Amino acid sequence: QLQLQESGPGLVKPSETLSLTCTVSGGSISSSSYYWGWIRQSPGKGLEWIASIHQSGSTYTNPSLRSRVTISVDTSKNQFSLKLSSVTAADTAVYYCARLSRTSGTYNYWGQGTLVTVSS
């Protein structure tokens, strides 16, 4: 059974860079059939897509976050990562990693999510 697990600091200071890693188990991140993505949810709000990456390195990023987002993949570790720079309190959210099926355009597996708070 595929599992995704987010990890990273739960507290980040304003203006610093948020860094998260998603570790994939029970399946290979190198499969060409999938993209791997980050989605966040601010407290009491809806889902916001951040970015997606393919094992080939192809990426897509939310236009509203593009200038601050870096997404990368490490196939040797079966992990992919997110960096969000110049964070503010508005970036406080639960961050989810998820697998996107290329054929169905569906996020069919999700991590449990990790809360990141931006505060001094």
Next chain:
Amino acid sequence: QSVLTQPPSVSAAPGQKVTISCSGSSSNIGNNYVSWYQQLPGTAPKLLIYEYYKRPSGTPDRFSGSTSGTSATLVITGLQTGDEADYYCGTWDSSLSAWVFGGGTKLAVL
């Protein structure tokens, strides 16, 4: 505001039927697969419906999806109290080159 428009909330009594709409445009729902996600309180979203109407294993047949033009619909019949959750539609937007979600609909089973 979201690219995809959902009603903020819906409600119905146990055993009844509820419909949740998701309105978009030709650059998203009109030309790309729609999926629906259920988010129970305090948990991660879970895939409920994919490719407009298909159910992954584990989704009861009380849940059904459909599409017409630039709108998608999720129908839940035989409502149960355990269905109380937030429901999100999602799809790819070809004009934005971005994945988009609806704003979410909170279902109350009264």
